[in-house]
Structures are given as structure tokens and as C-alpha cells.
Amino acid sequence: MTSGTVYGVGLGPGDQDLMSVRADRLVRTARHVAFFRKAGRPGQARQIVNGMIMDTAIEFPMEYPVTTEIPLSDPRYNEILSQFYTNCTAHIRSLTDAGEDVVVLCEGDPFFYGSFMHLYTRLSGDIDVQVVPAITGMSGAWTATGAPITWGDDILSVLMGTLDEGTLASNMANADALVVMKIGRNINKVRRALKTAGKYDAAYLIEYATMPNQTVQKLTDAGAKVTPYFSIIVVHGQGRRP
CATH class of the missing domain: 3.30.950.10 (Tetrapyrrole methylase, C-terminal domain)
Known part of the structure; x- marks a missing residue:
């Protein structure tokens, strides 16, 4: 079985009209859509693409375990987030191992202070990860x-x-x-x-x-x-x- 591809799709600053043609196509045809969000919130990246995702798409919200509850200087902050990204990576990897492509929604540009970078460093090298650049916020x-x-x-x-x-x-x-x-x-x-x-x-x-x-x-x-x-x-x- 051919492994699937992970697409880190930059959505731009927030207006759908400012998305690239490639980002638009990938979002509209995605079978699996992953995105980050704060617990209890819809997620800014997901809100940007409202009305674009197929009804049959399977969504994977990745909810941050902490945001501002623990100071950045506290060693627990990195420990908790590291485990969080590892768990998210494992789920995405299970989909690509099954031959599925996964679109990860990214606010702004995926390589500019975005959470996607933490997935990228854990996934790239042994599976195909493609990054779609975008207008920054x-x-x-x-x-x-x-x-x-x-x-x-x-x-x-x-x-x-x-x-x-x-x-x-x-x-x-x-x-x-x-x-x-x-x-x-x-x-x-x-x-x-x-x-x-x-x-x-x-x-x-x-x-x-x-x-x-x-x-x-x-x-x-x-x-x-x-x-x-x-x-x-x-x-x-x-x-x-x-």
C-alpha cells in the first residue's frame, strides 16, 4: 500500500479570498482535515475554511492541553506540549500508513511561528510532508x-x-x-x-x-x-x- 501524504496548508491571514489556488483545492477535496484549537473553541484555522470542507470529510481537532495556564518558563509546559504533539503525530501517521492523505490547516504561513512546525519535525523524513506557503498574518x-x-x-x-x-x-x-x-x-x-x-x-x-x-x-x-x-x-x- 502506498503511504499517504501530509499537507501543511497555509490559509493566509483569515480572508478566504487571500488563500492560494493550491490551498483552496486541497481544502475542498480533503478526506481528512486536521487543525489546532483551544479546548472548547472552534479553532481559528477551522473557522477560516467554513463552507469549504466536504460534508464527508473526517475532521481531527487537535486541542492544546495548555495555553496560558502554565508559564512558558515552567519545565512542565514543554513536557506537556511535547507529549501532545507526539500524540497528534501518531494519529496522523496512522492515517498515512493506511494510505490516506491528511490536510493540516495552518493560520498564516505554516513555517512562520505556527504549531504545524512541531508536526513537521516529527513527520518529515519518513513520510511525505508537503508545505503550502501562504500570506502571513x-x-x-x-x-x-x-x-x-x-x-x-x-x-x-x-x-x-x-x-x-x-x-x-x-x-x-x-x-x-x-x-x-x-x-x-x-x-x-x-x-x-x-x-x-x-x-x-x-x-x-x-x-x-x-x-x-x-x-x-x-x-x-x-x-x-x-x-x-x-x-x-x-x-x-x-x-x-x-
Whole structure:
């Protein structure tokens, strides 16, 4: 029996119209569809493809055992997640061993800070794993602001809001253009770091980029509200131009 193939399919930032032709075809014809989600939630990747999956498709929701319940610094965090990814891999491998193809839905691009990478490293090498690239969420975010993110020789830095405040501030100060992802509960820390770096007044907050509930505003106008996980902060570069 010929083994099946695993497809890590990038769905783009959230708008179905921004999916690639190949991603659209794979999603619409998939017999087995896997996706990550938080327990009790529908899953953002799954929501992006609502109405596209065949009624006969078999879905495999991979529910994270932890998200923010345990600090990243706690050794248990990696232990629990490592076992989780191993279990997910075993199920997907059982399908490919039976000759079935599996489409894994990935928000944004599969190789850009996505959970799919943890499956890829466990599966690639002994089964066929194909990755379908996509528009990243940050691209959708800076486009939503209506201004270019970089000019000329600008240096673009991409930072995670989960970093410690000092690391955030020093990297922000050294960047010409800036993207900060994984905001959520880290918003106040990110605000302080931007102020330390002298970039707070130039920052934009984009929530749910390219999705129907997208919002774009200056960070200074956002108030003290807690932003959702799917939010991105950008600071535009002001470099060389003709």
C-alpha cells in the first residue's frame, strides 16, 4: 500500500479570498482535515475554511492541553506540549500508513511561528510532508493600515509579545520597522517596552486582520482594553525613498 501524504496548508491571514489556488483545492477535496484549537473553541484555522470542507470529510481537532495556564518558563509546559504533539503525530501517521492523505490547516504561513512546525519535525523524513506557503498574518496587518511597512534599507524586526520586557525594548529600539505578535495578555508589557524604545506614539494595533471583524487603530487610542490573541502591533519604517 502506498503511504499517504501530509499537507501543511497555509490559509493566509483569515480572508478566504487571500488563500492560494493550491490551498483552496486541497481544502475542498480533503478526506481528512486536521487543525489546532483551544479546548472548547472552534479553532481559528477551522473557522477560516467554513463552507469549504466536504460534508464527508473526517475532521481531527487537535486541542492544546495548555495555553496560558502554565508559564512558558515552567519545565512542565514543554513536557506537556511535547507529549501532545507526539500524540497528534501518531494519529496522523496512522492515517498515512493506511494510505490516506491528511490536510493540516495552518493560520498564516505554516513555517512562520505556527504549531504545524512541531508536526513537521516529527513527520518529515519518513513520510511525505508537503508545505503550502501562504500570506502571513503580519502582511495582512500592515496592509490594513494603508501604509508600507518598510522603505529603502529599513530593518524589519518581528518580535513575540511573550518575550521579557527588556528584550522587547532593546530590539524595538534597534529596529526601523517593527511587528509584534502574540499580544493578548502581554499588551501592557508591550506598551511599556514601546515607550522605553521611543516607538509607542507611532504604533498601530490591528485586530483580526483581513477578517470581517478587523479593526485598525493607533495604539495610543486603544485604551487599556485587553486585546485578543489574533492581534498584531506594527510600527512603520521611515527609511530612504526617492
